[in-house]
Amino acid sequence: MSYTIMVAVDGEPDHRAALDWAAARAARDGARLELVHVIERSWGDSADEPSHLLVLAVRSLLDAEKTIALHHAREVRARGPVPAGSTGTVAAPADTGDDIDVGTRYCYGHIGPELADVSRDADLLVIGTPAEADRRRAFAGSLAVRVAAVAECPVAAVPHGWVDGGRGVVVGVDGELQTESAVEFAAAEAEILGEPLTVACAGYVANPLLAGLVPEISLGDRRERIAAEAADRAKERHPGVTVFTDVLDTAPSRGLVAEADGARLLVIGTHDRHGMQRLMLGSVGHDILLNVRTPVVVVRRSGSGAEGAGRR
Structure with a gap:
């Protein structure tokens, strides 16, 4: 099709x-x-x-x-x-x-x-x-x-000025529903290319404002679970794809931009907002698009477009 x-x-x-x-x-x-x-x-x-x-x-x-x-x-x-x-x-x-x-x-x-x-x-x-x-x-x-x-x-x-190159596809996840479509798009792309997929979850292990109140290990474990669960979904639907996970202790936008350096493509999800909220992409997506060094695909959670374009 x-x-x-x-x-x-x-x-x-x-x-x-x-x-x-x-x-x-x-x-x-x-x-x-x-x-x-x-x-x-x-x-x-x-x-x-x-x-x-x-x-x-x-x-x-x-x-x-x-x-x-x-x-x-x-x-x-x-x-x-x-x-x-x-x-x-x-x-x-x-x-x-x-x-x-x-x-x-x-x-x-x-x-x-x-x-x-x-x-x-x-x-x-x-x-x-x-x-x-x-x-x-x-x-x-x-x-x-x-x-x-x-x-x-x-x-x-x-x-502008980008030249085809790099290897692999990177997808950013945070445990929210909107990243599921992004993972599907990225996994389908990796399958087409015959290249590995990296599922990355970035964020600070501990918020300085919560120091001493939230165990750092619990926050780190949560991000590891988020990345692992997304990787499992990608493997289930695309068993031929080699999938890696990476948990980054840094600001999400900075971490994903760095992770995608040398990759062929970075994929991120965005909320399916309505009304005036649709005018806002979200701080992570906003920062990534303002600092992009490799092609980035922004995928919405709902609609058939994401799957149609990603499943080729």
Whole structure:
């Protein structure tokens, strides 16, 4: 069964890591790829539609990005078959024998809300996020945070300039229900790649404010149990995957970012919030997306998108 990967593009050559990541995944899984560009609407603009000339320019941009995506997908498929461990099937090739199905669309409005709105039509939304050197600017990287908080499907944030590499998949767990979907997504990804899965539970063993009141051993044991139980669930559903656990005595966001250094992918879960609370991603997810060095997938607890995109 095919699924849809949607990737936001802006035409900047330095921002094409997200497009490459999405195209490679579509080529691997036989997924449909859709490129979306948001024409930014200024706050004082009363027009309901962008100008004709602007639309023509955006269509040209999307055509150019589509050509690049097709070229990258062909390169990926030329390297060899789907990685060992894949339970999915590759879609039938197009006329060239290698092409994936690529569509394009544009939106007019404010980029965060527009991407959140089009995410209803996707099983996985991919966006670029500033590289580490660019995050010194105020609010850099906040787009990924805003979109991941309200998107209707899992969101993959790929740092600008990222180059394919690393090995293994890391998933962060904390014992909450929202991490179960994240573990399933990560385990399915590890199975497709034929690479190990690391289940990481990070946090301070003892809160300084509770020193002497809560035995440190009890907090450490709890995190070990959380990691072990998540690892057992992953092994049960994906018996061919090698699963490791790691308990980190540090701030969760810092620990997970460090654990994912050198990995191919980091997966985290987020609460299925409602109303105004949906505008908040959560402090751990927020900090991870602002300090990401490897692609990160944020998975919501409910909905079929997580399983659809993760089980290929």
